[in-house]
Structures are given as C-alpha cells and as structure tokens.
Amino acid sequence: MLPDSPTLEQYLQAADDIALRGVTVLSAAPDPDALEAARVQFLGDRRGEILALQKALGTLPPEQRREAGRAFNDAKTRLTRALDERRTTLSRGAAKSLQLDLTMPGRHRWIGGKHPVTLVIDEIVGIFRELGFTVALGPETESEWYNFGALNFPADHPAMDLHDTLYIGDGALLRTHTSPVQVRTLQRYAPPIRILAPGTVFRRDPFDASHAPAFAQIEGLSVDEGISFVDLKATLTHFAQRFFGATRTRFRPSFFPFTEPSAEMDVECRLCAGRGCSACKGTGWMEILGSGMVHPAVLEAAGLDSERYTGWAFGMGPARIAMQRYDLPDIRILYDSDVRFLEQVAE
Numbered sequence: 001m002l003p004d005s006p007t008l009e010q011y012l013q014a015a016d017d018i019a020l021r022g023v024t025v026l027s028a029a030p031d032p033d034a035l036e037a038a039r040v041q042f043l044g045d046r047r048g049e050i051l052a053l054q055k056a057l058g059t060l061p062p063e064q065r066r067e068a069g070r071a072f073n074d075a076k077t078r079l080t081r082a083l084d085e086r087r088t089t090l091s092r093g094a095a096k097s098l099q100l101d102l103t104m105p106g107r108h109r110w111i112g113g114k115h116p117v118t119l120v121i122d123e124i125v126g127i128f129r130e131l132g133f134t135v136a137l138g139p140e141t142e143s144e145w146y147n148f149g150a151l152n153f154p155a156d157h158p159a160m161d162l163h164d165t166l167y168i169g170d171g172a173l174l175r176t177h178t179s180p181v182q183v184r185t186l187q188r189y190a191p192p193i194r195i196l197a198p199g200t201v202f203r204r205d206p207f208d209a210s211h212a213p214a215f216a217q218i219e220g221l222s223v224d225e226g227i228s229f230v231d232l233k234a235t236l237t238h239f240a241q242r243f244f245g246a247t248r249t250r251f252r253p254s255f256f257p258f259t260e261p262s263a264e265m266d267v268e269c270r271l272c273a274g275r276g277c278s279a280c281k282g283t284g285w286m287e288i289l290g291s292g293m294v295h296p297a298v299l300e301a302a303g304l305d306s307e308r309y310t311g312w313a314f315g316m317g318p319a320r321i322a323m324q325r326y327d328l329p330d331i332r333i334l335y336d337s338d339v340r341f342l343e344q345v346a347e
C-alpha cells in the first residue's frame with residue numbers, strides 16, 4: 001500500500017507493484033464476470049487502485065512528478081492492455097462455443113460387427129446357395145452312432161483315436177466333425193438333397209497357434225440318383241474359383257471311412273501365386289477341404305438304397321480359410337475377443 005506522502009521511490013515501487021498484480025489477475029480471469037471484478041479493483045473510477053496512484057501523484061514535489069507521472073502512465077497502460085487482451089480472448093472463446101453445428105453427424109462408436117469366421121461362413125454359404133444348397137443344422141452333442149457308427153467307422157477303428165474325442169458320458173460326446181449332419185439329413189429328407197451344414201466341432205487338441213479345441217466346420221452334401229465324382233469335382237472347383245478368384249485347384253487321394261473314393265482339395269496359394277512361401281510351407285498349395293463320394297454304408301445306415309442313390313460330401317474349416325484370407329499367424333487371435341483385432345477385419 002501507498003503511504004499518505006510517499007517518497008518518489010515508494011511511488012515508483014507502488015506503480016510497478018499495482019501493474020504487476022493487476023496484469024496477473026486480469027489475464028487469468030476465467031470469465032467475463034471475473035474480468036469485470038478485476039477491472040473495478042484495478043482500473044475502477046471510484047475505488048480502483050490506479051485511482052489511488054493518480055491521487056498520490058499530487059502529493060509529490062513538482063520536480064518529481066514528471067518521473068512519477070511516467071510510471072503512472074506506464075502502469076495504467078499495462079493494466080488497460082491486459083484488460084483488452086483478456087476481453088478479446090474470452091469473447092473469442094464464447095463465440096467458439098456458439099459455433100455449434102447441430103446438423104453435424106455425431107461420432108460413431110463401434111458397436112460390433114461380424115466375426116471373420118462368420119464372414120467366411122456366410123460367403124461360402126452364399127456361393128453354394130446359388131447352386132441350390134440350403135443350410136441344415138445338427139446338435140453339437142452327439143451319440144457315438146451319429147458321430148462314428150453311422151459314418152462307417154468300425155468300433156475301435158484307429159480313426160476314432162485320431163479324432164481325440166471329448167466324451168461326456170452315457171455314450172454322448174461332443175461332435176468331432178459336422179459329418180453327423182449328413183446322416184441326420186438323409187434320415188429326415190428324401191433326395192434330391194443339397195445341404196451345407198456349418199457349425200462348431202470339438203476335439204481334444206491343445207490350444208496352440210494352429211489348433212483350437214472348438215472350431216467351426218462346414219459340411220456339404222449332395223445326394224441324388226446319378227450323382228458322380230464329376231459333380232464333386234466340378235462343384236468344388238467352381239466354388240474355389242468363386243471364393244478364391246481364378247486360382248488353380250488340385251485333388252489328392254485321401255481316406256475317410258465315410259467316403260470312397262476320398263480326395264483332399266488344394267487351391268493354389270494366393271499369397272505367393274504358387275511359387276511357394278511360408279504360408280503354404282513352400283508347396284505353393286493350400287489344403288482347404290476333405291471330400292469324397294458318400295460311402296454306400298453311410299447311405300444304407302441312413303435308410304437309403306445305395307444301389308439307387310449316390311452322392312458326394314465335403315468338410316472344410318472356415319477358421320483356416322480366415323487365417324489365409326486375413327493373413328493371421330495364430331488361430332487363437334480368432335478366439336481372443338480382442339476388439340482391436342476384430343475392428344480391423346469385421347464388417
């Protein structure tokens with residue numbers, strides 16, 4: 001505070017002090033009301049601190065007034081400038097908050113999408129649907145008969161060990177493949193039959209980079225009079241061309257108890273165009289499905305006359321196909337429910 005009759009030194013000190021405090025308070029005023037209060041405190045006509053300074057000017061000896069007057073003007077200028085600057089800043093902010101465009105679309109939060117394996121299944125089903133196939137479903141808990149017996153696995157056949165089945169008691173098990181749906185469909189509907197059966201299957205596999213204990217399969221089945229291996233090859237080749245683009249395919253002899261003859265189909269590796277890369281383990285081919293002519297014993301087990309009817313079937317793994325399609329190094333990423341991954345591939 002300024003004494004009643006200050007020395008020049010005290011006056012100069014007070015002028016600088018008022019300016020310093022005033023500029024600090026004015027430029028930090030959070031809103032127009034606070035700014036007005038600060039203005040009144042420092043620059044007010046009636047009780048402002050600058051007014052006291054102005055009045056004290058008269059108490060100084062005339063030869064000191066020139067220097068003191070300059071200090072007074074300087075303090076007042078600094079305060080006025082701080083007031084103006086703060087006023088502009090605050091009003092600009094207010095204008096900004098009024099520039100609200102109510103017609104602007106909101107930001108979307110990602111609320112989910114189809115899982116990559118589902119996308120692959122849907123696409124496969126779509127291609128076969130055009131060829132007259134419909135979707136059939138079966139239970140995930142099966143009897144030994146539907147999973148093995150009706151499919152021509154002899155009791156204690158080594159192929160049954162191969163499956164490493166999860167038995168759940170009372171002759172019930174978790175189906176190890178979607179092939180039981182073949183039998184259930186043949187029992188229920190009369191030929192011509194053309195179905196696709198997507199669903200989850202279970203095996204006692206360790207959960208590692210290339211195995212999951214529960215995974216999706218898609219079964220295909222076509223049964224009618226006069227169906228031959230030509231139908232199998234033509235249909236699956238057409239499918240491969242539609243799904244993978246114009247790639248080459250090849251059939252390799254294989255074995256399944258429920259098909260005879262049996263074949264596995266490979267498509268040319270899309271990543272290296274057949275030249276050989278790490279994804280196809282240098283072979284240039286990707287194995288995508290197992291297939292074959294339905295074994296007469298399966299038709300008979302389902303109650304059909306195997307002299308009259310023939311058919312072909314296939315089974316493939318959409319997760320493997322999704323891994324190729326999205327270039328995934330580890331199958332577990334499909335089961336992690338990590339939205340950072342799913343957001344990238346889901347549609």
Ligand code: PHE
Nearest residue numbers: 177179290291292313314315
């Ligand atoms: N069920 C077989 C498997 O799980 C695949 C398959 C289905 C093979 C239909 C031939 C015919 O490996």
